[in-house]
Amino acid sequence: MPLLMKTIFTLFVSLPILAAAANKPPKVNAGPDKVVVYPSSTSTTLSGSGSDAEGAVTFLWKQISGVSTATIAKPTAAATKVSALKPGIYKFRLTVTDNSGVSRSDTVNVSVFQKLTWTVAGVAREALVHPPVNGTGTASPVVFAFHGHGGTDSAYAAKGFELSWPEAIVVYPQGLRTKGEILDSTCRQSGWQTRVGEVNCFNGNIDQDLKFFDAMLTTLKNKYNANLSLVFAHGWSNGAAFVYNALWPGRRSKLAGIGPSGGDMDTIAGKKPIPVIHAAGTQDIKDTFLYQQQDVLAIRNLNQCSPTGTVWATGPGGLLGTRYSSPINDPVVFLQYDGGHIYPSTVPPLIMRFFREVAGGATAAPLITTVYPRVSSNLSAKRLP
Numbered sequence: 001m002p003l004l005m006k007t008i009f010t011l012f013v014s015l016p017i018l019a020a021a022a023n024k025p026p027k028v029n030a031g032p033d034k035v036v037v038y039p040s041s042t043s044t045t046l047s048g049s050g051s052d053a054e055g056a057v058t059f060l061w062k063q064i065s066g067v068s069t070a071t072i073a074k075p076t077a078a079a080t081k082v083s084a085l086k087p088g089i090y091k092f093r094l095t096v097t098d099n100s101g102v103s104r105s106d107t108v109n110v111s112v113f114q115k116l117t118w119t120v121a122g123v124a125r126e127a128l129v130h131p132p133v134n135g136t137g138t139a140s141p142v143v144f145a146f147h148g149h150g151g152t153d154s155a156y157a158a159k160g161f162e163l164s165w166p167e168a169i170v171v172y173p174q175g176l177r178t179k180g181e182i183l184d185s186t187c188r189q190s191g192w193q194t195r196v197g198e199v200n201c202f203n204g205n206i207d208q209d210l211k212f213f214d215a216m217l218t219t220l221k222n223k224y225n226a227n228l229s230l231v232f233a234h235g236w237s238n239g240a241a242f243v244y245n246a247l248w249p250g251r252r253s254k255l256a257g258i259g260p261s262g263g264d265m266d267t268i269a270g271k272k273p274i275p276v277i278h279a280a281g282t283q284d285i286k287d288t289f290l291y292q293q294q295d296v297l298a299i300r301n302l303n304q305c306s307p308t309g310t311v312w313a314t315g316p317g318g319l320l321g322t323r324y325s326s327p328i329n330d331p332v333v334f335l336q337y338d339g340g341h342i343y344p345s346t347v348p349p350l351i352m353r354f355f356r357e358v359a360g361g362a363t364a365a366p367l368i369t370t371v372y373p374r375v376s377s378n379l380s381a382k383r384l385p
Contacts, residue, residue: 026052028096030108035157036085037128038112043083046108050078050096058097064107066090087114087131089166109163113172116223118215121205123176125212128153130162130170131224141168141230141256141359142220143352144213146239148262149180149191159343161234164352169224171216175209177202180238192235192242195266196250209242210250217254232355234259236343237287241266244295248274257358259351262341263287265295273303273328277354279335279347282318286341296334303330313353315346331358 031047050057061075067086074080082092090110097103113128132140143165147156153174162170178191179201187201193209200208220226231254235243240263248258249271257275264287276299280292305324313321318338325331333354337344 023098023100023102024053025102025104026050026057026096026098028094028104028106030092030094030106031079033109033111033158033160033163035154036110036112037115037154038085038087040115042085042112043081044085044110045079045081046092046094046110048078048080048094048106048108050094050104052096052098055099057099060095060097062093062095064091064093066110082110085110085112087112087129088133089130089162109160111157111160111162113157116216116219118212118219120212120215121208123203123205123208125174125176125215126153127171127173127216128157129172129220129224130166130168132169133166136223136225139225139227141165141355142171142217142226142228142232143168143355144171144173144216144231144233146173146192146233146235146242147175147190148237148239149175149178150189151175151236151239152190156236159345159348161348161352164349165356168352168355169220169226171220173212173216175239176200178238191238192246194238194241194245196246198246207246207250210246213247213251213254228254230256230359232257232259232358234261234351235263237262237341239263240287257355259354261335261347261351262292262343264291265298268295268298268302271302273326273330275326275330275332275354275358276303277333277335277351279337279351281339281342282336283338283340289336293334296332300324300332303332304328305330305332309334313350317344317346319344319346321350 028050034044036044059076059078061072061080063070067088069084070082071084072080072082091107093105093107095103095105116127116129118125145161153172157172175190175192177187179185179187199206233243233247240260243258243260244265252272259277261279278296280289282289303326305326309322309324312323312333321333321335323333
């Protein structure tokens, strides 16, 4: 072999072999969280997906938490039915593997609620209940979540409050026909009373929702060993008005804390201090952001809160939570986010975080300097038409 060719050949074989182009991992999506109402339903469909730019993929579903009786119909399909579900929270993992053996996984939650019914003042009532994951051996805290005007218990249950505090009893009650504060003057849509002593516009009952609250608490104590010293109430829009203007003044002795969101308080007069977290959209015009801000300022005043707050939470979409400490152990958190009369998915976990802190003690946070002027203790004149 000529010397030049031999030299080139030697250099060629001595060069490191270039590695093949790096394999890109597959994409995987286990689909949206699911809500199941027991006992009318004991199954749901998991709608997963996955793909790979370089070829085919395989799927594998596996249950990783929840009651072990659940059955996965097609573990190796992208979408599959799961059945034999009982009340509780289930988590399923979808793993997608490409033709090079590289895998990626994603999870989906399935909340199975027990539907409970009552007859209160001759009227049928219902609520969807998440039983505590620890069972009834230990008294469990209770969280009520009241939907907005025109809402339903099953739709509001999709907010997933129980996912952030599975040890708690989480209750999604169903409202009855009421008048809306701004819309629905003809009393056609579901909602809640908004003052103590209110006569329902449809059935003529007085304080129907306060009585419903009492009935639910009694059942939760007897059925699930509810801890009646740790009862919390959250409400959205009309549900917030119920919590602020009926539940707080009418049942303060039964509440450990409240979390109204996207709603107004009629007045601070006659109310006793209580831990509060309030969430509001900065562009809300249905329940004006400024008025909600004023409500929180009045509550801070009532709870003797520090005039300076601490950063308690931050997040996407302008999310900012400011916590105001209270020497009488009634802290206030104001949670604001960009947007109008909407409910971001980032809010429910923070509502539950606040309730958990009230139940078990709050944590420190860095100081911020944003201070707003205090307001009159009576806000009844600020209502919109």
